[in-house]
Amino acid sequence: MFNSLSDRLSATFKNLRGKGRLSEADVDGTVREIRRALLDADVAVPVARDFAAAVKERALGAEVSEALNPAQQVVKIVNEELVSILGGQTRRLQFAKVGPTVIMLAGLQGAGKTTLAGKLAKWLASEGHTPLLVAADLQRPNAVTQLKVVGERAGVPVYAPHPGVQSDFEEVTGNPVVVARNGVSEARQKQHDVVIVDTAGRLGVDEALMQQARDIRDAIRPQEILFVIDAMIGQDAVNTANAFNEGVDFTGVVLSKLDGDARGGAALSVASVTGKPIMFASTGENVNDFEVFHPDRMAGRILDMGDVLTLIEQAEKTWDKAEAERMAKKFADQEDFTLEDFLAQMQQIKKMGSLKKMLTMMPGANISKQQLEQFDDKQADRIEAIVRSMTPHERVAPKIINGSRRARIARGSGVSVSEVNQLLERFTEAQKMMKKLAAGGGIPGIPGGAA
Numbered sequence: 001m002f003n004s005l006s007d008r009l010s011a012t013f014k015n016l017r018g019k020g021r022l023s024e025a026d027v028d029g030t031v032r033e034i035r036r037a038l039l040d041a042d043v044a045v046p047v048a049r050d051f052a053a054a055v056k057e058r059a060l061g062a063e064v065s066e067a068l069n070p071a072q073q074v075v076k077i078v079n080e081e082l083v084s085i086l087g088g089q090t091r092r093l094q095f096a097k098v099g100p101t102v103i104m105l106a107g108l109q110g111a112g113k114t115t116l117a118g119k120l121a122k123w124l125a126s127e128g129h130t131p132l133l134v135a136a137d138l139q140r141p142n143a144v145t146q147l148k149v150v151g152e153r154a155g156v157p158v159y160a161p162h163p164g165v166q167s168d169f170e171e172v173t174g175n176p177v178v179v180a181r182n183g184v185s186e187a188r189q190k191q192h193d194v195v196i197v198d199t200a201g202r203l204g205v206d207e208a209l210m211q212q213a214r215d216i217r218d219a220i221r222p223q224e225i226l227f228v229i230d231a232m233i234g235q236d237a238v239n240t241a242n243a244f245n246e247g248v249d250f251t252g253v254v255l256s257k258l259d260g261d262a263r264g265g266a267a268l269s270v271a272s273v274t275g276k277p278i279m280f281a282s283t284g285e286n287v288n289d290f291e292v293f294h295p296d297r298m299a300g301r302i303l304d305m306g307d308v309l310t311l312i313e314q315a316e317k318t319w320d321k322a323e324a325e326r327m328a329k330k331f332a333d334q335e336d337f338t339l340e341d342f343l344a345q346m347q348q349i350k351k352m353g354s355l356k357k358m359l360t361m362m363p364g365a366n367i368s369k370q371q372l373e374q375f376d377d378k379q380a381d382r383i384e385a386i387v388r389s390m391t392p393h394e395r396v397a398p399k400i401i402n403g404s405r406r407a408r409i410a411r412g413s414g415v416s417v418s419e420v421n422q423l424l425e426r427f428t429e430a431q432k433m434m435k436k437l438a439a440g441g442g443i444p445g446i447p448g449g450a451a
């Protein structure tokens with residue numbers, strides 16, 4: 001869904017790479033690009049404007065982290081602002097303390113409410129709940145049948161009596177308010193702990209629809225009113241969300257059809273415009289295409305960051321200032337990067353945790369599952385053993401390490417000669433990379449290619 005927005009943002013960040021520090025003009029240009037990318041993705045104008053202003057203020061401000069270069073700082077700021085417009089913290093469902101928890105669904109016709117009802121019911125059941133689905137959408141001719149099908153797929157019972165039938169509670173009429181109320185009574189009697197009430201939508205927002213939704217709400221007093229919005233509808237999403245927010249005062253948003261290829265920015269604006277959290281996402285027609293919405297993870301996906309934030313946090317936590325200053329001085333004095341330094345850097349990385357785990361969090365690392373399985377954290381230990389088997393002179397002048405020295409080092413560290421060769425090759429690469437990095441930014445403490 002957010003592919004083109006992702007591409008635009010990463011192109012913007014790429015322009016910052018290698019810059020030692022950012023001038024005001026750099027920040028201005030970057031922020032302008034970000035705002036354009038958001039607008040082109042259909043993010044609502046005021047949301048894009050506020051977003052850009054916040055990024056600019058923070059990027060120009062004194063917010064500096066010693067562990068990050070300027071480009072990384074901008075990514076970090078953009079990420080945090082994205083999380084914030086997506087609602088900040090993950091918001092969980094609120095359950096009733098006594099009696100069944102009532103969840104009411106609202107939204108336009110075709111938004112994906114009925115489909116979502118099934119997904120939500122299945123997910124709740126998998127979490128140990130005993131949901132009941134209630135078909136209070138009497139507007140659409142086949143809505144009741146559709147809910148029954150959906151319920152069957154989800155393995156969840158559906159309360160959907162025919163109009164004119166005397167139920168245990170009250171004569172069922174074509175009145176959705178009565179059906180909804182009876183559905184909740186049924187759930188109470190049969191001891192379901194959650195009731196999901198599907199309501200009617202219309203093609204557009206109108207007062208009769210809102211009134212009906214309000215009447216149902218007042219009759220069943222739900223803990224949660226979830227507003228389901230089709231993420232494909234573009235800028236209209238914001239107006240529709242505002243209308244429903246005023247009309248029924250929903251408690252949370254569900255983004256549906258996130259699997260589509262629409263630009264998606266409008267969906268990104270909904271939480272910010274209404275002040276209500278996005279709680280779930282619907283990502284396909286199948287009953288399992290459903291996710292709990294996590295603002296931070298969604299932001300990470302949009303920024304194509306893997307879990308770079310966890311990486312950044314770990315870098316900040318284990319950041320060794322003295323070691324970084326020593327390296328910086330070496331660069332400034334144009335001293336060579338030696339195997340001693342290589343070893344020190346390996347140790348810095350090891351402090352951040354398992355290399356294997358780090359690889360999985362690395363964005364754009366493009367590592368297949370199979371490669372990852374073959375990757376062995378012990379490799380880092382072997383590298384360390386190899387370097388430790390070298391004499392101090394060899395470590396600073398690796399050029400002298402000839403064939404017989406290689407054989408000795410291999411014996412000393414319990415590895416094969418070819419592993420020693422590989423390490424030396426890799427070191428030469430890292431040395432070149434460090435020369436390049438000395439000119440620009442780069443994650444300090446991480447030699448390129450060392451993993």
Ligand code: GDP
Binds near residue numbers: 116283285
């Ligand atoms: P309602 O009128 O709000 O109850 O909407 P429906 O649940 O009937 O959904 C309308 C259409 O959208 C149906 O054809 C669904 O199969 C489809 N749909 C619902 N959710 C999704 C989704 O997440 N992804 C895709 N691709 N289609 C969906």
